[in-house]
Structures are given as C-alpha cells and as structure tokens.
Amino acid sequence: QVQLVQSGAEVKKPGASVKVSCKASGYTFVDYFVHWVRQAPGQGLEWMGRISPFSGVRNFADNFQGRLTMTTDRSVSTAYMELTSLKSDDTSVYYCAREGIRGNYRRHFDFWGQGTLVAVSS
Amino acid sequence: EVVLTQSPGTVSLSPGERATLSCRASQSVSSDSLVWYQQKPGQAPRLLLYATSNRATGIPDRFSGSGSETDFTLTISRLEPEDFALYYCQHFDSSPGWTFGQGTKVEVK
Numbered sequence: 001q002v003q004l005v006q007s008g009a010e011v012k013k014p015g016a017s018v019k020v021s022c023k024a025s026g027y028t029f030v031d032y033f034v035h036w037v038r039q040a041p042g043q044g045l046e047w048m049g050r051i052s053p054f055s056g057v058r059n060f061a062d063n064f065q066g067r068l069t070m071t072t073d074r075s076v077s078t079a080y081m082e083l084t085s086l087k088s089d090d091t092s093v094y095y096c097a098r099e100g101i102r103g104n105y106r107r108h109f110d111f112w113g114q115g116t117l118v119a120v121s122s
Numbered sequence: 123e124v125v126l127t128q129s130p131g132t133v134s135l136s137p138g139e140r141a142t143l144s145c146r147a148s149q150s151v152s153s154d155s156l157v158w159y160q161q162k163p164g165q166a167p168r169l170l171l172y173a174t175s176n177r178a179t180g181i182p183d184r185f186s187g188s189g190s191e192t193d194f195t196l197t198i199s200r201l202e203p204e205d206f207a208l209y210y211c212q213h214f215d216s217s218p219g220w221t222f223g224q225g226t227k228v229e230v231k
Contacts, residue, residue, distance in 0.1 A: 035220070044210065044222055044223070044224045044225050045159075045167065045210055045212075045222040045225075046222070047219055047220035047221065047222070049219075050219075059219055060219075061218060061219055061220075062218055095166055095167075097166075097167075100169070100172065102172065102173075102176065104154075105154060105172055105173045105176065107154070107155050107157070107172075107214040107220070108157040108169055108172035108173075108178075108212070109157075109159075109167070109169060109212075110169050110172075110178060110179075111169075112166035112167055112168070113166065114166060115166055
C-alpha cells in the first residue's frame with residue numbers, strides 16, 4: 001500500500017532553516033510528483049511547491065520562491081523540503097503529498113504524509 | 123489568480139441529514155482541476171473527489187460532486203458520524219499553481 005512517512009517535529013529559532021523528509025513506499029517513486037503543503041495552526045492549506053523525482057522539475061508557489069528547496073533521493077525513495085530564513089509565521093504542519101494519476105486526470109493529491117510540525121520560536 | 127470561496131464557513135447538521143457545501147471560483151475554471159478533500163482534527167487531508175465528481179478509491183457513494191465554471195458543490199447525501207470534519211476544495215491553474223478554499227466545517231448540531 002502507498003505510504004508517505006515524514007520525519008519528526010522540529011523546533012527552530014527565527015532565521016534558521018529546517019529540512020523535512022518524506023519517505024515513499026508502495027509505489028514507483030519516480031513516476032509521481034511530490035508536493036509540499038503547509039497548514040498553520042487553525043488555518044487552511046497552503047501549497048508550497050512540487051518536484052518530479054524522475055526529472056527533477058520543480059514548481060514553486062510565489063510565496064516561497066527563493067526560500068524553499070525541494071530535492072529527492074531516488075535511491076531511498078525520499079523527498080526533502082528545506083525552508084530557510086524561518087519566521088514565527090512559518091510555524092505550521094508541513095505535509096508531503098503525492099500527485100495522483102487517474103486516467104487523464106492529475107492535479108489531485110491522492111496520498112499524504114502524516115505531517116511534520118515545525119515550530120519557530122525564539 | 124483564481125480565488126476559491128467556500129460557503130458556509132460552518133454548517134451544523136444532524137446525522138442522517140444532507141450536507142451541501144459550496145465552492146465558488148472568482149473566474150471560470152476547468153472542472154477537470156476541481157478537487158475536494160476531507161480533513162479531521164490532527165490528521166492529514168484525505169482525497170474525496172477529483173475532477174469535480176470522481177470519487178477517490180474507497181470513498182463511499184454518499185459523497186458526490188457537481189458543478190462547472192465558477193460554481194461547484196460537494197454533497198453528502200446522509201451524514202454519518204465519521205463525516206463531521208473540515209472540507210476543502212482545491213483548484214489547479216498554470217499560475218499560481220494549486221490553491222485551496224478556506225474550508226467548510228461540518229459540525230454536529
């Protein structure tokens with residue numbers, strides 16, 4: 001069965017960076033884009049970006065250009081998200097998600113990681 | 123940029139009742155890119171419907187979706203206890219990428 005398992009919670013100081021991992025299993029890793037989505041406490045969902053493990057192609061939401069790095073390691077079927085210059089309002093749960101493929105339909109996220117809480121506080 | 127507005131913000135219903143959730147786009151969007159998710163407290167979102175009306179694997183048929191252009195609807199025909207949750211619509215466009223509505227909470231009356 002498809003699973004995305006993320007790394008554990010992090011506490012960071014303002015200005016620091018955080019790197020979250022997302023280990024995929026149960027499917028061919030290179031065949032599906034991996035997305036990153038975050039959710040601030042009590043707030044809605046915010047798309048951050050996506051990466052193709054096959055080609056390395058990346059797309060970024062405007063809000064994260066220059067601060068977000070997405071990588072993959074195909075040897076261990078793992079995607080990584082690194083966010084730099086952290087601020088208190090970056091405190092959120094960060095999710096990885098797989099972009100599904102159903103016939104001609106894509107653009108939906110069919111499997112999600114369990115989420116990683118990143119708390120930014122001085 | 124397309125903005126998705128969900129209404130109502132919160133709806134209070136009883137088990138067995140019908141829930142009708144709205145997602146309105148600020149301009150016409152492709153129905154192929156309109157998606158619905160369910161989220162329960164402390165959990166990741168779960169895919170319900172993709173391309174407006176296609177149920178994801180394992181989603182019961184009491185969940186249905188409809189709509190086109192700017193108006194989309196998620197209907198839960200008869201609420202089960204496990205359906206009380208937050209619901210988000212989502213859309214993709216080439217720019218700025220993927221956007222979500224602000225969510226509708228379905229709570230127990």
